[in-house]
Amino acid sequence: MTDLHFTSDRADSTEIEAVAAAIGNETVVVVETERLIRGGKERRNQSRHLLLPALHALQRAKGWITPGGLNHVADVLQVPPAEAYGVATFYEMFRTVDPGHSESVTHVCVDAACQIAGSDMLSDELTAAGSAVHRSPCLGQCERGPARFVQGVGTADEVPADAELFVFHQQGDPSLRLLKRIGVVDPGSLDSYRANGGYVALDRAIEMGAAAVLDAVADSGLSGRGGAAFPTGVKWRAMAAEEGRPKHVVANCDESEPGTFKDRVVMENDPFSIVESMTVAGFATGAENGWIYVRGEYPLAAARLEVAIGQARVAGLLGPDVAGSGHTFDIEIRRGAGAYICGEETALFASIEGFRGEPRSKPPFPTTHGLFGQPTAINNPETLLNVLDIVALGADEYRSRGTEQSPGTKLLCLSGRVANPGIYEVEFGTSLGQVLEMAGGLTGSGELRAVLLGGAAGSFVGADSLGLPLTLEDTRSAGTTLGSGVVMAFTTDVDMTPVLIRIAEFFRNESCGQCVPCRVGTLRQHETLVQVGRTGSITADRRQLVDDMARAMADASICGLGHTAASAVSSALALGLIGGAK
Amino acid sequence: MTSAQTTVSLSIDGNEMQVLEGTTIHKACESAGINTPTLCWAENLTPVNVCRVCVVEVEGSRTLVPSCARPAEEGMVVYTDSERVRHSRRMVLEFLGSGVDLDQATPLHEWIVRYDADIARYDQPDLPAAIIDEPTKIQDDLYIRDYNRCVLCYKCVEACGDDAQHTFAIAVAGRGFDARISTEYDVELPQSACVYCGNCISVCPTGAIQFKTEFDLRRAGEWRPDQQEITRTVCSYCGVGCNLEIHTQDGRIVKATSPADHSVASGHLCVKGRFGWRYVQPSI
Ligand SMILES: Cc1cc2nc3c(=O)[nH]c(=O)nc-3n(C[C@H](O)[C@H](O)[C@H](O)COP(=O)(O)O)c2cc1C
Ligand code: SF4
Ligand code: SF4
Ligand code: SF4
Ligand code: FES
Ligand code: FES
Numbered sequence: 001m002t003d004l005h006f007t008s009d010r011a012d013s014t015e016i017e018a019v020a021a022a023i024g025n026e027t028v029v030v031v032e033t034e035r036l037i038r039g040g041k042e043r044r045n046q047s048r049h050l051l052l053p054a055l056h057a058l059q060r061a062k063g064w065i066t067p068g069g070l071n072h073v074a075d076v077l078q079v080p081p082a083e084a085y086g087v088a089t090f091y092e093m094f095r096t097v098d099p100g101h102s103e104s105v106t107h108v109c110v111d112a113a114c115q116i117a118g119s120d121m122l123s124d125e126l127t128a129a130g131s132a133v134h135r136s137p138c139l140g141q142c143e144r145g146p147a148r149f150v151q152g153v154g155t156a157d158e159v160p161a162d163a164e165l166f167v168f169h170q171q172g173d174p175s176l177r178l179l180k181r182i183g184v185v186d187p188g189s190l191d192s193y194r195a196n197g198g199y200v201a202l203d204r205a206i207e208m209g210a211a212a213v214l215d216a217v218a219d220s221g222l223s224g225r226g227g228a229a230f231p232t233g234v235k236w237r238a239m240a241a242e243e244g245r246p247k248h249v250v251a252n253c254d255e256s257e258p259g260t261f262k263d264r265v266v267m268e269n270d271p272f273s274i275v276e277s278m279t280v281a282g283f284a285t286g287a288e289n290g291w292i293y294v295r296g297e298y299p300l301a302a303a304r305l306e307v308a309i310g311q312a313r314v315a316g317l318l319g320p321d322v323a324g325s326g327h328t329f330d331i332e333i334r335r336g337a338g339a340y341i342c343g344e345e346t347a348l349f350a351s352i353e354g355f356r357g358e359p360r361s362k363p364p365f366p367t368t369h370g371l372f373g374q375p376t377a378i379n380n381p382e383t384l385l386n387v388l389d390i391v392a393l394g395a396d397e398y399r400s401r402g403t404e405q406s407p408g409t410k411l412l413c414l415s416g417r418v419a420n421p422g423i424y425e426v427e428f429g430t431s432l433g434q435v436l437e438m439a440g441g442l443t444g445s446g447e448l449r450a451v452l453l454g455g456a457a458g459s460f461v462g463a464d465s466l467g468l469p470l471t472l473e474d475t476r477s478a479g480t481t482l483g484s485g486v487v488m489a490f491t492t493d494v495d496m497t498p499v500l501i502r503i504a505e506f507f508r509n510e511s512c513g514q515c516v517p518c519r520v521g522t523l524r525q526h527e528t529l530v531q532v533g534r535t536g537s538i539t540a541d542r543r544q545l546v547d548d549m550a551r552a553m554a555d556a557s558i559c560g561l562g563h564t565a566a567s568a569v570s571s572a573l574a575l576g577l578i579g580g581a582k
Numbered sequence: 583m584t585s586a587q588t589t590v591s592l593s594i595d596g597n598e599m600q601v602l603e604g605t606t607i608h609k610a611c612e613s614a615g616i617n618t619p620t621l622c623w624a625e626n627l628t629p630v631n632v633c634r635v636c637v638v639e640v641e642g643s644r645t646l647v648p649s650c651a652r653p654a655e656e657g658m659v660v661y662t663d664s665e666r667v668r669h670s671r672r673m674v675l676e677f678l679g680s681g682v683d684l685d686q687a688t689p690l691h692e693w694i695v696r697y698d699a700d701i702a703r704y705d706q707p708d709l710p711a712a713i714i715d716e717p718t719k720i721q722d723d724l725y726i727r728d729y730n731r732c733v734l735c736y737k738c739v740e741a742c743g744d745d746a747q748h749t750f751a752i753a754v755a756g757r758g759f760d761a762r763i764s765t766e767y768d769v770e771l772p773q774s775a776c777v778y779c780g781n782c783i784s785v786c787p788t789g790a791i792q793f794k795t796e797f798d799l800r801r802a803g804e805w806r807p808d809q810q811e812i813t814r815t816v817c818s819y820c821g822v823g824c825n826l827e828i829h830t831q832d833g834r835i836v837k838a839t840s841p842a843d844h845s846v847a848s849g850h851l852c853v854k855g856r857f858g859w860r861y862v863q864p865s866i
Contacts, residue, residue: 004775005751005774005775007766007767007769007773007774067766067767070766070767074766080743080750080751080753080775081766081775082750082751082752082753082755082764082765082766082774082775083743083750083753084766085753085755085764085765085766085767086753086754086755086764089755089756089757090756090757096767339757356754361631361647361648361651361652508758508759509757509758510757510758511757511758511759512757512758512761513734513754513756513757513758513759513760513761514632514734514761515632515633515634516632516633516634516635516674516677516678516733516734517634517670517673517674517677519677519734519758519759519761520677520678520680520681520759521673521677522758523681523712523758523759524677524680524704524711527704527706527709527711527712528706530709531706531707531709534708534709541703542706545703545704548669548673549673551666551669551670551673552669552670552673552674552677554645555637555645555646555666555669555670556634556637556645556646556670556673556674557634557645558631558632558634563645
């Protein structure tokens with residue numbers, strides 16, 4: 001039938017059934033002369049976007065992706081097997097080597113918040129008890145470390161902590177905007193969502209019309225909460241002006257920045273708010289397709305979003321005539337499979353399209369060349385959540401909170417040595433010290449040593465920064481960043497050297513490997529820190545090397561991962577957190 | 583090139599110049615007589631801009647930009663030899679040389695000297711810098727793969743895929759420093775989709791994939807490119823008319839290549855043109 005070449009390995013019936021259940025009975029029929037076209041990048045719009053769901057099905061069926069299983073999927077979707085293998089080997093959650101057992105695998109987080117909460121001990125205990133353990137980067141549960149995620153074989157994935165009571169420290173606070181429904185609304189019920197102010201914003205948006213929604217978003221001064229703080233109004237207007245069809249709205253729920261868990265809390269506890277805000281975004285920008293890319297380690301969030309989307313469809317709030325507006329909009333969920341880099345917007349598109357999650361150079365930007373090369377508005381879910389208030393309250397009222405340059409409120413992820421770690425909504429301008437107080441102050445025996453702001457891609461500030469107002473402008477002029485809202489506290493009793501070595505290892509492991517400055521720079525940075533750990537100090541020539549590498553990564557890498565890979569390390573050296581003398 | 587032949591004006595290292603719209607900065611530099619290193623770029627392949635050795639500084643841009651892929655824009659102010667540019671180019675070369683063997687990556691040698699790249703400074707007391715260290719893959723009589731020399735420029739993947747061959751026998755697998763050019767599950771080439779067109783070999787800038795003939799001669803210490811003769815001819819197997827360059831050393835054929843600038847094949851061949859000369863001298 002076709003001219004793709006396969007090895008002789010064949011899938012068994014379990015695998016064939018699992019794939020059929022995941023992607024339906026999709027088969028790409030290729031006639032001889034089509035091969036050249038479908039074989040190339042042009043094929044993206046065809047069925048290749050089903051590759052990631054199909055690989056998930058294989059992984060779950062057998063606990064690894066067998067050569068026969070891969071051949072089957074490659075044949076059904078007409079993807080060259082070498083490319084399918086390249087995709088499978090890109091993700092942390094996929095195995096391409098027989099693990100020799102079919103037990104579920106427990107991923108234990110080894111990133112900073114969990115590292116200082118004893119993740120090594122937990123790993124050892126689990127291993128001693130006979131569990132298969134996998135050292136994982138941040139699992140987005142930093143408030144309840146050491147965090148675990150159990151990847152099932154033949155069974156669903158689960159997060160043990162999800163069985164515990166959910167605690168939200170600000171519940172009942174009347175000043176809440178973004179989190180007002182958390183812990184109050186029933187996440188599985190559209191009626192409950194409506195009873196708590198849900199779908200007021202969509203009705204209002206339809207009343208106002210798309211142009212007025214775009215104006216309100218621009219006037220509100222809203223900027224992106226995914227880390228780069230790009231003005232949302234500018235992005236939406238640019239995308240709305242594009243005439244190419246179809247157009248896409250993407251919610252970037254990959255949330256893998258170490259220390260970040262805010263999006264998870266919202267998705268799990270108020271999933272309809274994400275569905276509604278995406279619908280408003282689709283209406284305002286004229287997009288018909290919505291996509292939620294949720295990280296693979298968030299099974300509860302994905303399940304609740306799925307339920308919410310289903311209920312919204314039944315109620316006519318998604319589909320061919322959204323809430324009677326005449327506008328068409330629907331949402332599809334895609335699960336990531338363990339790759340921090342897939343949160344970078346262009347890598348995320350590649351991942352959905354069924355390619356390796358490798359970012360590409362910008363320009364062109366997603367507003368013109370996004371998902372499938374089509375116009376796309378991609379946003380962090382927290383950014384989207386703000387739009388509900390902007391539309392419902394109006395831009396002026398929205399701006400009554402926060403500062404001139406950082407209007408509104410911000411979700412912060414408090415973790416590390418604080419008494420009540422968790423998610424907090426604060427007004428922009430609240431000081432770092434006040435925020436730590438909100439979280440119950442410090443725990444442990446020591447004094448405050450440093451706070452990691454913005455995650456592994458952010459930077460450390462010292463104990464003398466408690467007065468720092470948390471706004472975009474103040475953090476920027478202090479040489480740091482709010483990034484994705486991480487506030488991770490370290491006290492003097494914490495040995496910072498292993499923490500920094502692990503941050504360096506994180507970047508080394510998560511680099512997609514595409515560009516030289518990042519692929520090799522992150523490796524050498526890690527090696528250098530390992531050496532600092534061994535000797536307890538850093539020599540002048542190693543210090544020079546670290547600085548040289550940092551500059552090249554920041555200047556010459558393709559994407560934000562490489563640009564920020566040296567940031568936390570550089571700040572730690574400047575503060576004297578590692579390497580001896582200040 | 584796009585429909586109307588509009589031009590854009592830009593300044594490169596202080597010299598004002600005009601180029602056709604769509605011209606890359608790299609091409610513009612070339613026409614201004616400024617030599618720019620490239621590694622992952624080639625005339626007959628789509629730019630992937632991954633190696634970053636060609637970066638230049640553009641006023642107003644937060645980071646450096648890859649000159650091989652970025653089109654010149656009206657009013658652009660470009661610096662190709664600023665301290666920032668020299669620093670990043672030097673670091674890219676150091677990074678490459680610290681992890682793989684660049685002995686046969688001849689195009690890079692002059693740049694390593696020019697940018698004063700110190701490849702040795704990554705080894706630390708008791709902690710040698712990690713390198714790629716894998717056995718050479720010798721799986722047939724036609725060519726070998728030695729990924730200890732691979733800089734991951736993606737050229738072979740492009741040549742095997744969208745840009746020439748459309749066979750997709752090889753792709754990048756793995757992530758980060760563990761990323762490798764690989765067949766599915768790293769199966770041996772004869773079991774893979776490979777059709778032995780050798781197009782990947784002809785684009786590889788580092789000798790990571792090479793003709794078995796060349797590999798054997800190099801191993802014997804008898805590879806002498808400066809004493810080789812190149813005879814241009816047309817492949818006689820079919821009617822397409824691919825141009826061939828037959829390389830001979832001491833009167834024996836050592837490899838066949840195709841000129842990248844020739845309109846018929848743009849440097850690419852099939853197995854017959856590439857290896858079909860063997861009937862002339864069955865074993866070397
Ligand atoms: C390595 C890397 C990881 C990222 N991860 C995320 C993420 O998990 N979620 C997110 O919203 N943005 C992430 N971003 C930022 C996105 O590229 C993009 O800027 C963002 O989704 C835009 O949405 P916003 O304007 O609403 O912030 C990441 C960027 C980089 C470089
Ligand atoms: S900076 Fe790192 S993650 Fe980004 S493209 Fe380059 S190698 Fe990949
Ligand atoms: S010889 Fe041809 S088919 Fe084989 S890997 Fe190289 S480019 Fe692909
Ligand atoms: S084998 Fe050669 S062409 Fe292929 S990526 Fe490596 S260096 Fe580049
Ligand atoms: S879950 Fe462990 S640091 Fe985030
Ligand atoms: S030659 Fe431009 S990035 Fe490689």
